Amino acid sequence: MTVLFTDQYQKLLLDLLRLPSVNPLEAGPDDPPSRLPDLLDQYAAAAADAGLRTVRLTAAPAACLDRPGVPSTVRAAARDPRFLVDQPSLLLRLGPERPRVDTVMFNVHLDTVAGHVQPAFDGSRFTGRGAVDAKGPAVALLAGLRAAATHPAVGRDVTVLLQAVAGEEGGALGTYGTRPLLEAGHHGRLNVFCEPTGLRALPRATASMTARITVTGEDAVDDHPDAGHNATVLLGFLAQHLAARLDGAVPGTRVCLAGLHTGRTHNRVHGTGTLLVNLSYGTTADGSHLKAAVTRHVTDGLRGFSELFASTREFARTARDAARITLLGWDKDGLPALDNRDPWAEALLARAGARPADGDPGFTCDAIWAAGLDDAFTTVLGPGDLAVNHAHAPGEFVDLADLEDFAGVVHRLVTLFAEDHRPAPPVRNRV
Numbered sequence: 447m448t449v450l451f452t453d454q455y456q457k458l459l460l461d462l463l464r465l466p467s468v469n470p471l472e473a474g475p476d477d478p479p480s481r482l483p484d485l486l487d488q489y490a491a492a493a494a495d496a497g498l499r500t501v502r503l504t505a506a507p508a509a510c511l512d513r514p515g516v517p518s519t520v521r522a523a524a525r526d527p528r529f530l531v532d533q534p535s536l537l538l539r540l541g542p543e544r545p546r547v548d549t550v551m552f553n554v555h556l557d558t559v560a561g562h563v564q565p566a567f568d569g570s571r572f573t574g575r576g577a578v579d580a581k582g583p584a585v586a587l588l589a590g591l592r593a594a595a596t597h598p599a600v601g602r603d604v605t606v607l608l609q610a611v612a613g614e615e616g617g618a619l620g621t622y623g624t625r626p627l628l629e630a631g632h633h634g635r636l637n638v639f640c641e642p643t644g645l646r647a648l649p650r651a652t653a654s655m656t657a658r659i660t661v662t663g664e665d666a667v668d669d670h671p672d673a674g675h676n677a678t679v680l681l682g683f684l685a686q687h688l689a690a691r692l693d694g695a696v697p698g699t700r701v702c703l704a705g706l707h708t709g710r711t712h713n714r715v716h717g718t719g720t721l722l723v724n725l726s727y728g729t730t731a732d733g734s735h736l737k738a739a740v741t742r743h744v745t746d747g748l749r750g751f752s753e754l755f756a757s758t759r760e761f762a763r764t765a766r767d768a769a770r771i772t773l774l775g776w777d778k779d780g781l782p783a784l785d786n787r788d789p790w791a792e793a794l795l796a797r798a799g800a801r802p803a804d805g806d807p808g809f810t811c812d813a814i815w816a817a818g819l820d821d822a823f824t825t826v827l828g829p830g831d832l833a834v835n836h837a838h839a840p841g842e843f844v845d846l847a848d849l850e851d852f853a854g855v856v857h858r859l860v861t862l863f864a865e866d867h868r869p870a871p872p873v874r875n876r877v
Contacts, residue, residue, distance in 0.1 A: 450589045450853040451846065456567065458492050459585040459849075462556075463565035463574035469557040470533070471523055471616025477562050482612055485556055486536045489584065489610055496592035497601065498538040498608055505530045506613075506622040516621045517656070517778035520613075524622075533557070533612035535623045537632055540591065540608075541601035546822065549634030550863050551607040552591075552856075553624060553812060554584040555614030559838045571845050578830040579837035582844040583640040583852060584610060586829060590856025599864035606860060607632055611812065617656065619781065620812035628815050636791055636823055636863060639813040642830040642837060645851060647800035649786055649825055651813040652700075653733060654726040655779035657740050659684060661708075663717035663764065663771040675764045675771055677719035678708040680751060684772075685721055687747035688740070692725075695743075696736045698807065699727045722777075726810055729783050730817075737779060744774045784813050788823035794866065798859035799851075800827055828852060 467482040490500050510516075511524050523529050558576040565574030572582060587608070594600050609632065611623035627633075639651070663675025685703050692701045701723065708719030723740065727733040748768045755765035796802065808826060816824035829848035836842045 448593070449850065450593050450857060451586060451850045452589070455585050455589045456846070458488075458588075459572060459582060460565055460567055461488060462581045462585065463572065463576055466562040467557050467576065468560050468562055469613070469616035469618065470529060471519060471618055472558075472560040474560045477560050480532060480557070482533055482557060486534060486610060489556065490536055490538065493538050493588055493608065496540075496588050497595040498540045498591065498606070501537040501539050503534055503536045505534045506626045510622050510626045513621070515778065515780050517617050517619065519616075519777055520618050520621055530622060533622070535612050535627065536610040537627060538608040538610070539605060540595060541605035544605040546633065547635045548603065549605045549607060550636045550638070550860060551609065551632065551634040552587055552638045552640060553609040553611065554580050554587055554640040555611050555623065555812065556581060556584060557612050557615050559615050561840065570847070571843050573841065573843040575842055577842050578642050578835040578844040579832065579842070580640055580642070580828065582830070582849055583642070583828040586849040586852040587640055587856055589849075590853035591860065593853070593857040594860035597861045597864055600860055604864045607634060614812050617778065619654075619778070619810070620815050624812035625815045628819070633816065633819060633822060635821070636794070637816050637819070637825070638859070639811060639816075639824065639826045640828045641809075641811050641826050642828050642832050642835060643826055644831050645799070645801050645827065645829060645855060646803050646806060647792065647795040647825045647827050648803045648806055648808045649792065649823070650728060650803075650808040651784040651826055652726040652728050652808055652810045653730075653781040653783040653814045654724055654810045655733060655737060655781065656777040657723040657725070658775045658777050659721040659723070659744065660773045660775065661717070661719050661771055662773070663767065665717040666715040668713040668715065671715045671760045672763060674715040675717040675767060676715050676761055677717055679755075679761055680764055680768055680772065681706055681708065681719050681721045683751045684744065684747045687750060688723060688743055691743040691746070692739060695739045696727070696732050698729075699725060699732055699736050701725055727783055728807055729785060733779075733781070733783065741774060748772055782814050782817040784817040784824060786817075786823055791823035791825070794862055795825060795827070795859065798862055799855045800825075800859070827855070
């Protein structure tokens with residue numbers, strides 16, 4: 447059997463893993479500065495060996511952040527003019543520009559979460575930040591495309607686009623990486639977002655929104671805790687109230703309560719604080735229902751808190767003022783969810799070796815911006831598993847065998863697309 451993920455690509459992956467590319471929204475005090483531009487230069491050079499030409503390598507325009515759906519955290523970070531400049535995205539193409547019906551597009555992100563470490567390879571397993579999410583898939587993609595490029599119809603009859611993007615991690619959700627590229631028309635009849643799925647072809651991607659509940663009360667000394675507003679007790683109550691009310695409130699959605707912070711000292715009442723609630727949904731309609739539920743239950747929770755603590759000694763002031771000092775805001779909301787169907791494309795993926803989705807609800811990634819593309823089918827597909835391979839956690843890894851398998855799927859998929867592409871029928875998208 448021909449080996450696709452050769453020593454050349456093993457070395458490339460180690461080189462890319464050594465280059466830190468932590469999204470600035472994620473970076474911790476121990477993370478080295480991102481070298482994403484250098485990483486993209488190296489990736490583009492390796493892609494040229496596979497026959498892909500650089501179409502553009504540039505940062506997104508600042509105007510892309512003046513759009514609905516851009517998280518408030520991204521807008522705030524972009525006040526630094528270096529924020530976008532230091533996070534360019536790369537667009538590559540194999541073959542001339544062609545109509546979308548004759549084009550297949552791959553998307554992979556090369557920014558990572560925090561926790562950069564020196565990589566290692568023991569002959570069968572790569573470890574390091576980005577190994578599975580998603581530098582490993584990015585390199586395996588090149589290995590597969592290099593093999594596919596030997597087919598005479600690839601580049602001659604069909605074109606391959608490759609988006610290597612910034613801005614997927616840190617809650618940026620593709621708003622300054624993938625979204626501008628797709629809106630500029632850089633997509634195809636078939637679009638593949640390379641994320642760890644265990645080689646299952648997921649025709650869906652959830653979207654997410656983040657609620658920020660903020661308390662802006664007054665502090666107090668611990669000798670007179672009744673004199674202040676106790677944000678810790680108020681937000682702790684709301685966290686439990688929302689956990690009980692939102693769990694299963696909208697079928698098919700998920701709720702994560704996190705980021706509760708008021709203070710770090712024990713000898714004072716902290717009058718200010720925040721509680722973050724992240725909510726994922728599979729359809730845009732479910733997202734609207736879930737947002738309405740959050741709004742309703744925050745109001746109910748504040749009423750319940752005031753009733754429960756009105757007669758207490760230490761918390762009566764907090765109970766009296768709870769509604770006035772508590773604000774519900776949204777760091778991000780209104781994002782689309784992807785859920786599409788196309789028997790022809792799904793059969794093509796199966797013939798290439800991708801596994802069926804088997805009802806997997808999917809997860810949130812940049813593929814959401816492909817929702818609603820006309821006459822196009824989008825899938826999320828890649829090696830490894832987000833949980834099993836410790837993506838976003840210490841000890842992130844990917845196995846060489848999984849990268850080889852993914853390269854093989856890419857090779858077969860592009861070859862089959864070149865041999866069997868046809869005018870696009872209407873694609874069914876759920877909203």
